[in-house]
Amino acid sequence: MANLTTKLGRLQMKNPVMTASGTFGYGTEYSDFMDLSRIGGIIVKGTTLRERQGNQYPRMAETASGMLNAVGLQNKGVNYFIEHIYPTIKDLDTNVIVNVSGSEIDDYVKTAEIINELDKIPGIELNISCPNVKEGGMAFGVSCAAAAKVVSAVRKVYDKELIVKLSPNVTDIAEIAKAVEDAGADSISLINTLLGMAINSKTRKPMLSTITGGLSGPAVKPIALRMVWQVTHAVKVPVVGLGGIMNATDAIEFMLAGATAIQVGTANFIDPAISEKIVEGINDYLDTNNFSSVTEIIGALEI
Ligand SMILES: Cc1cc2nc3c(=O)[nH]c(=O)nc-3n(C[C@H](O)[C@H](O)[C@H](O)COP(=O)(O)O)c2cc1C
Numbered sequence: 001m002a003n004l005t006t007k008l009g010r011l012q013m014k015n016p017v018m019t020a021s022g023t024f025g026y027g028t029e030y031s032d033f034m035d036l037s038r039i040g041g042i043i044v045k046g047t048t049l050r051e052r053q054g055n056q057y058p059r060m061a062e063t064a065s066g067m068l069n070a071v072g073l074q075n076k077g078v079n080y081f082i083e084h085i086y087p088t089i090k091d092l093d094t095n096v097i098v099n100v101s102g103s104e105i106d107d108y109v110k111t112a113e114i115i116n117e118l119d120k121i122p123g124i125e126l127n128i129s130c131p132n133v134k135e136g137g138m139a140f141g142v143s144c145a146a147a148a149k150v151v152s153a154v155r156k157v158y159d160k161e162l163i164v165k166l167s168p169n170v171t172d173i174a175e176i177a178k179a180v181e182d183a184g185a186d187s188i189s190l191i192n193t194l195l196g197m198a199i200n201s202k203t204r205k206p207m208l209s210t211i212t213g214g215l216s217g218p219a220v221k222p223i224a225l226r227m228v229w230q231v232t233h234a235v236k237v238p239v240v241g242l243g244g245i246m247n248a249t250d251a252i253e254f255m256l257a258g259a260t261a262i263q264v265g266t267a268n269f270i271d272p273a274i275s276e277k278i279v280e281g282i283n284d285y286l287d288t289n290n291f292s293s294v295t296e297i298i299g300a301l302e303i
Contacts, residue, residue: 002286003293008238008261009186010161011095011122013040016294017279020242020265021046021099021125022071026085027092034273040261041095043125049107051077061198061207066219067266068196070210073101078111090120099125103133105153112158123161126154129192141167144179155184163240166190173227174234181235189240189263190231191224217266218244225257232258232299248281258299
Protein backbone atom coordinates (compact mmCIF):
# COMPACT_ATOMS: atom_id res chain seq x y z
CA MET A 1 0.00 0.00 0.00
CA ALA A 2 1.42 3.36 -1.07
CA ASN A 3 1.60 6.38 1.21
CA LEU A 4 -1.49 8.45 0.39
CA THR A 5 -0.87 11.31 2.81
CA THR A 6 -0.40 14.77 1.43
CA LYS A 7 -0.20 18.32 2.73
CA LEU A 8 -2.42 21.09 1.47
CA GLY A 9 -0.96 24.34 2.79
CA ARG A 10 -1.48 24.08 6.56
CA LEU A 11 -3.72 21.00 6.26
CA GLN A 12 -2.46 17.49 6.86
CA MET A 13 -4.53 15.10 4.75
CA LYS A 14 -4.73 11.30 5.02
CA ASN A 15 -5.29 11.19 1.26
CA PRO A 16 -5.92 13.77 -1.51
CA VAL A 17 -9.64 13.03 -2.03
CA MET A 18 -12.27 15.51 -0.82
CA THR A 19 -15.93 16.02 -1.68
CA ALA A 20 -17.00 19.25 -3.38
CA SER A 21 -19.23 21.89 -1.82
CA GLY A 22 -22.96 21.65 -2.56
CA THR A 23 -22.75 18.05 -3.77
CA PHE A 24 -22.28 16.19 -0.47
CA GLY A 25 -24.44 18.09 2.02
CA TYR A 26 -22.70 18.19 5.40
CA GLY A 27 -21.21 14.73 4.88
CA THR A 28 -23.29 13.02 7.56
CA GLU A 29 -26.10 12.39 5.02
CA TYR A 30 -23.67 9.99 3.32
CA SER A 31 -22.51 8.00 6.34
CA ASP A 32 -24.90 5.11 5.54
CA PHE A 33 -23.27 4.71 2.14
CA MET A 34 -19.59 5.03 2.92
CA ASP A 35 -16.98 5.42 5.64
CA LEU A 36 -16.41 9.18 5.87
CA SER A 37 -13.11 8.65 7.69
CA ARG A 38 -11.67 7.06 4.53
CA ILE A 39 -11.55 10.32 2.58
CA GLY A 40 -9.18 13.25 3.00
CA GLY A 41 -11.81 15.92 3.52
CA ILE A 42 -15.36 17.14 3.15
CA ILE A 43 -16.17 20.63 1.90
CA VAL A 44 -19.59 21.35 3.29
CA LYS A 45 -22.42 23.22 1.62
CA GLY A 46 -22.00 26.93 0.84
CA THR A 47 -22.57 28.89 4.07
CA THR A 48 -23.54 32.54 4.19
CA LEU A 49 -23.84 35.09 6.99
CA ARG A 50 -27.63 35.11 6.84
CA GLU A 51 -30.17 32.50 5.77
CA ARG A 52 -30.80 32.24 2.01
CA GLN A 53 -33.88 30.70 0.39
CA GLY A 54 -32.09 29.89 -2.86
CA ASN A 55 -33.60 30.29 -6.33
CA GLN A 56 -37.04 29.21 -7.49
CA TYR A 57 -37.61 25.76 -9.00
CA PRO A 58 -36.73 24.34 -11.48
CA ARG A 59 -33.09 24.77 -10.49
CA MET A 60 -31.47 21.62 -11.85
CA ALA A 61 -31.38 20.28 -15.41
CA GLU A 62 -29.59 17.36 -16.98
CA THR A 63 -27.43 18.07 -20.04
CA ALA A 64 -25.21 15.94 -22.27
CA SER A 65 -22.48 14.59 -19.97
CA GLY A 66 -23.29 17.09 -17.28
CA MET A 67 -25.84 18.98 -15.22
CA LEU A 68 -26.88 22.58 -14.82
CA ASN A 69 -27.77 23.97 -11.40
CA ALA A 70 -29.03 27.22 -10.01
CA VAL A 71 -29.56 26.27 -6.37
CA GLY A 72 -28.58 29.79 -5.32
CA LEU A 73 -26.70 28.93 -2.11
CA GLN A 74 -29.76 27.87 -0.14
CA ASN A 75 -28.67 27.51 3.50
CA LYS A 76 -29.78 28.58 6.96
CA GLY A 77 -26.85 30.89 7.66
CA VAL A 78 -23.71 30.62 9.78
CA ASN A 79 -25.37 30.90 13.20
CA TYR A 80 -27.69 27.99 12.44
CA PHE A 81 -24.65 26.08 11.18
CA ILE A 82 -22.86 26.60 14.48
CA GLU A 83 -25.82 25.66 16.62
CA HIS A 84 -27.27 22.72 14.69
CA ILE A 85 -24.74 21.38 12.19
CA TYR A 86 -21.34 21.86 13.79
CA PRO A 87 -22.10 19.57 16.77
CA THR A 88 -22.99 16.76 14.34
CA ILE A 89 -19.84 17.05 12.20
CA LYS A 90 -17.13 18.27 14.55
CA ASP A 91 -15.96 14.79 15.51
CA LEU A 92 -15.81 13.32 12.01
CA ASP A 93 -12.40 11.76 11.46
CA THR A 94 -11.56 13.83 8.37
CA ASN A 95 -10.91 17.49 7.50
CA VAL A 96 -14.24 19.30 7.54
CA ILE A 97 -13.92 22.54 5.59
CA VAL A 98 -16.67 25.16 5.38
CA ASN A 99 -17.39 26.73 1.99
CA VAL A 100 -18.03 30.44 2.60
CA SER A 101 -20.08 32.60 0.23
CA GLY A 102 -21.32 36.18 0.38
CA SER A 103 -22.90 39.06 -1.48
CA GLU A 104 -20.45 41.68 -0.22
CA ILE A 105 -16.99 41.69 1.35
CA ASP A 106 -18.34 42.30 4.82
CA ASP A 107 -20.46 39.11 4.59
CA TYR A 108 -17.39 37.02 3.83
CA VAL A 109 -15.36 38.67 6.59
CA LYS A 110 -18.00 38.26 9.29
CA THR A 111 -18.70 34.64 8.33
CA ALA A 112 -14.98 33.78 8.27
CA GLU A 113 -14.45 35.49 11.62
CA ILE A 114 -17.22 33.40 13.20
CA ILE A 115 -15.92 30.13 11.72
CA ASN A 116 -12.38 30.95 12.84
CA GLU A 117 -13.58 30.30 16.39
CA LEU A 118 -14.57 26.70 15.65
CA ASP A 119 -11.78 24.39 16.89
CA LYS A 120 -12.68 21.44 14.71
CA ILE A 121 -12.88 23.32 11.42
CA PRO A 122 -9.29 23.48 10.12
CA GLY A 123 -10.05 25.61 7.08
CA ILE A 124 -12.51 27.46 4.89
CA GLU A 125 -12.99 27.47 1.15
CA LEU A 126 -13.90 30.92 -0.12
CA ASN A 127 -16.39 30.75 -2.99
CA ILE A 128 -15.63 33.90 -4.96
CA SER A 129 -18.02 33.01 -7.80
CA CYS A 130 -20.78 34.93 -5.98
CA PRO A 131 -22.17 38.20 -7.41
CA ASN A 132 -20.74 41.30 -5.75
CA VAL A 133 -23.97 43.15 -4.92
CA LYS A 134 -22.31 46.48 -4.02
CA GLU A 135 -20.33 46.56 -7.29
CA GLY A 136 -23.10 45.90 -9.81
CA GLY A 137 -23.48 42.13 -9.45
CA MET A 138 -20.35 40.99 -11.29
CA ALA A 139 -18.83 37.97 -9.52
CA PHE A 140 -15.88 38.72 -7.19
CA GLY A 141 -13.91 36.00 -8.94
CA VAL A 142 -13.96 37.47 -12.43
CA SER A 143 -11.81 40.51 -11.68
CA CYS A 144 -8.31 40.41 -10.18
CA ALA A 145 -8.95 43.54 -8.12
CA ALA A 146 -12.25 42.32 -6.62
CA ALA A 147 -10.88 38.82 -5.99
CA ALA A 148 -7.79 40.20 -4.25
CA LYS A 149 -9.89 42.60 -2.17
CA VAL A 150 -12.16 39.92 -0.72
CA VAL A 151 -9.29 37.49 -0.10
CA SER A 152 -7.11 40.02 1.70
CA ALA A 153 -10.04 41.18 3.84
CA VAL A 154 -10.75 37.59 4.91
CA ARG A 155 -7.06 36.84 5.43
CA LYS A 156 -6.93 39.57 8.09
CA VAL A 157 -9.52 37.80 10.26
CA TYR A 158 -8.91 34.14 9.42
CA ASP A 159 -5.76 32.36 10.57
CA LYS A 160 -6.34 28.74 9.49
CA GLU A 161 -6.19 27.16 6.01
CA LEU A 162 -7.66 29.61 3.52
CA ILE A 163 -8.57 27.88 0.26
CA VAL A 164 -9.83 30.21 -2.46
CA LYS A 165 -12.10 28.62 -5.06
CA LEU A 166 -11.87 30.16 -8.51
CA SER A 167 -14.56 30.76 -11.08
CA PRO A 168 -13.74 29.40 -14.56
CA ASN A 169 -15.86 32.12 -16.19
CA VAL A 170 -12.82 34.31 -16.86
CA THR A 171 -10.47 35.05 -19.74
CA ASP A 172 -7.19 34.48 -17.88
CA ILE A 173 -7.42 32.07 -14.93
CA ALA A 174 -3.68 32.31 -14.16
CA GLU A 175 -3.95 36.06 -13.61
CA ILE A 176 -6.79 35.63 -11.07
CA ALA A 177 -4.87 32.81 -9.34
CA LYS A 178 -1.80 35.05 -8.94
CA ALA A 179 -3.97 37.86 -7.56
CA VAL A 180 -5.50 35.64 -4.86
CA GLU A 181 -2.12 34.10 -4.00
CA ASP A 182 -0.66 37.58 -3.50
CA ALA A 183 -3.68 38.50 -1.36
CA GLY A 184 -2.91 35.68 1.09
CA ALA A 185 -4.59 32.45 -0.07
CA ASP A 186 -2.91 29.33 1.38
CA SER A 187 -4.22 27.21 -1.48
CA ILE A 188 -6.45 27.51 -4.52
CA SER A 189 -9.25 25.22 -5.66
CA LEU A 190 -10.73 25.18 -9.15
CA ILE A 191 -13.05 24.98 -10.97
CA ASN A 192 -16.46 26.14 -9.85
CA THR A 193 -19.26 25.65 -12.41
CA LEU A 194 -19.20 27.11 -15.94
CA LEU A 195 -22.04 29.41 -16.93
CA GLY A 196 -24.43 27.53 -19.21
CA MET A 197 -28.03 27.35 -20.40
CA ALA A 198 -30.58 24.73 -21.48
CA ILE A 199 -33.85 25.16 -23.38
CA ASN A 200 -36.92 22.92 -23.65
CA SER A 201 -37.99 23.18 -27.31
CA LYS A 202 -41.47 21.76 -26.58
CA THR A 203 -42.41 24.41 -24.03
CA ARG A 204 -40.07 26.97 -25.61
CA LYS A 205 -38.94 27.84 -22.10
CA PRO A 206 -35.57 27.75 -20.35
CA MET A 207 -34.98 24.61 -18.26
CA LEU A 208 -33.95 26.70 -15.22
CA SER A 209 -35.97 29.41 -13.47
CA THR A 210 -32.87 31.60 -13.59
CA ILE A 211 -32.46 30.99 -17.37
CA THR A 212 -28.69 30.45 -17.00
CA GLY A 213 -26.95 28.24 -14.46
CA GLY A 214 -23.74 26.43 -13.55
CA LEU A 215 -22.57 23.50 -15.64
CA SER A 216 -20.73 20.63 -13.92
CA GLY A 217 -19.88 16.98 -14.52
CA PRO A 218 -17.80 15.18 -17.18
CA ALA A 219 -18.65 17.85 -19.78
CA VAL A 220 -16.41 20.37 -17.98
CA LYS A 221 -13.44 18.09 -17.25
CA PRO A 222 -11.15 19.07 -20.16
CA ILE A 223 -11.61 22.76 -19.30
CA ALA A 224 -10.96 22.12 -15.60
CA LEU A 225 -7.83 20.09 -16.36
CA ARG A 226 -6.50 22.81 -18.63
CA MET A 227 -7.11 25.47 -15.98
CA VAL A 228 -5.54 23.40 -13.19
CA TRP A 229 -2.47 22.89 -15.36
CA GLN A 230 -2.25 26.63 -16.14
CA VAL A 231 -2.73 27.65 -12.50
CA THR A 232 -0.18 25.19 -11.08
CA HIS A 233 2.36 26.74 -13.42
CA ALA A 234 1.44 30.28 -12.35
CA VAL A 235 1.43 30.05 -8.52
CA LYS A 236 3.50 28.49 -5.72
CA VAL A 237 0.62 27.62 -3.38
CA PRO A 238 -0.92 24.14 -3.67
CA VAL A 239 -3.88 23.62 -5.97
CA VAL A 240 -6.99 21.50 -5.50
CA GLY A 241 -8.40 20.25 -8.81
CA LEU A 242 -12.03 19.55 -9.54
CA GLY A 243 -14.53 19.54 -12.36
CA GLY A 244 -15.97 16.37 -13.82
CA ILE A 245 -14.00 13.87 -11.74
CA MET A 246 -16.02 10.65 -11.98
CA ASN A 247 -13.43 7.99 -11.13
CA ALA A 248 -9.86 7.41 -9.95
CA THR A 249 -8.41 7.82 -13.46
CA ASP A 250 -9.89 11.31 -13.70
CA ALA A 251 -8.51 12.15 -10.25
CA ILE A 252 -5.03 10.92 -11.22
CA GLU A 253 -5.12 13.06 -14.39
CA PHE A 254 -5.72 16.18 -12.24
CA MET A 255 -2.81 15.23 -10.00
CA LEU A 256 -0.53 14.66 -13.00
CA ALA A 257 -1.55 18.13 -14.20
CA GLY A 258 -0.29 19.49 -10.87
CA ALA A 259 -3.10 19.24 -8.32
CA THR A 260 -2.04 18.38 -4.75
CA ALA A 261 -5.58 17.25 -3.90
CA ILE A 262 -8.84 16.77 -5.76
CA GLN A 263 -12.58 17.15 -5.10
CA VAL A 264 -15.45 14.99 -6.27
CA GLY A 265 -18.71 16.83 -7.04
CA THR A 266 -21.44 15.79 -9.47
CA ALA A 267 -20.26 12.14 -9.32
CA ASN A 268 -21.71 11.94 -5.77
CA PHE A 269 -25.22 12.19 -7.26
CA ILE A 270 -24.56 9.06 -9.33
CA ASP A 271 -22.73 6.98 -6.72
CA PRO A 272 -22.79 8.26 -3.12
CA ALA A 273 -19.75 6.13 -2.24
CA ILE A 274 -17.66 7.24 -5.22
CA SER A 275 -15.14 9.32 -3.22
CA GLU A 276 -14.13 6.31 -1.11
CA LYS A 277 -13.77 4.22 -4.30
CA ILE A 278 -11.57 6.93 -5.81
CA VAL A 279 -9.21 6.66 -2.83
CA GLU A 280 -8.92 2.90 -3.45
CA GLY A 281 -8.41 3.45 -7.19
CA ILE A 282 -5.59 5.96 -6.61
CA ASN A 283 -3.92 3.48 -4.29
CA ASP A 284 -4.19 0.71 -6.92
CA TYR A 285 -2.66 3.00 -9.56
CA LEU A 286 0.27 3.87 -7.30
CA ASP A 287 0.91 0.20 -6.47
CA THR A 288 0.61 -0.93 -10.10
CA ASN A 289 3.00 1.78 -11.28
CA ASN A 290 5.48 1.35 -8.41
CA PHE A 291 5.01 4.73 -6.79
CA SER A 292 5.59 4.68 -3.04
CA SER A 293 3.82 7.99 -2.34
CA VAL A 294 0.94 9.89 -3.93
CA THR A 295 3.06 13.04 -3.83
CA GLU A 296 5.23 11.51 -6.58
CA ILE A 297 2.48 11.93 -9.16
CA ILE A 298 1.75 15.61 -8.41
CA GLY A 299 2.74 17.51 -11.56
CA ALA A 300 4.35 14.37 -13.02
CA LEU A 301 2.90 15.04 -16.47
CA GLU A 302 5.54 14.32 -19.10
CA ILE A 303 5.58 16.84 -21.94
C1 LIG B 1 -25.96 21.19 -6.92
C2 LIG B 1 -24.64 21.90 -6.81
C3 LIG B 1 -24.45 22.82 -5.78
C4 LIG B 1 -23.23 23.48 -5.64
N1 LIG B 1 -23.04 24.36 -4.60
C5 LIG B 1 -21.82 24.97 -4.44
C6 LIG B 1 -21.59 25.83 -3.33
O1 LIG B 1 -22.44 26.03 -2.46
N2 LIG B 1 -20.37 26.43 -3.25
C7 LIG B 1 -19.38 26.21 -4.19
O2 LIG B 1 -18.29 26.78 -4.06
N3 LIG B 1 -19.58 25.38 -5.22
C8 LIG B 1 -20.76 24.75 -5.37
N4 LIG B 1 -20.97 23.90 -6.43
C9 LIG B 1 -19.87 23.65 -7.39
C10 LIG B 1 -19.12 22.35 -7.08
O3 LIG B 1 -18.58 22.36 -5.79
C11 LIG B 1 -18.02 22.10 -8.13
O4 LIG B 1 -17.11 23.19 -8.11
C12 LIG B 1 -18.56 21.94 -9.55
O5 LIG B 1 -19.76 21.22 -9.56
C13 LIG B 1 -17.55 21.26 -10.48
O6 LIG B 1 -17.21 19.96 -10.02
P1 LIG B 1 -17.97 18.62 -10.56
O7 LIG B 1 -17.98 18.69 -12.05
O8 LIG B 1 -17.16 17.49 -10.01
O9 LIG B 1 -19.35 18.67 -10.00
C14 LIG B 1 -22.18 23.22 -6.58
C15 LIG B 1 -22.39 22.30 -7.61
C16 LIG B 1 -23.59 21.63 -7.74
C17 LIG B 1 -23.76 20.63 -8.86
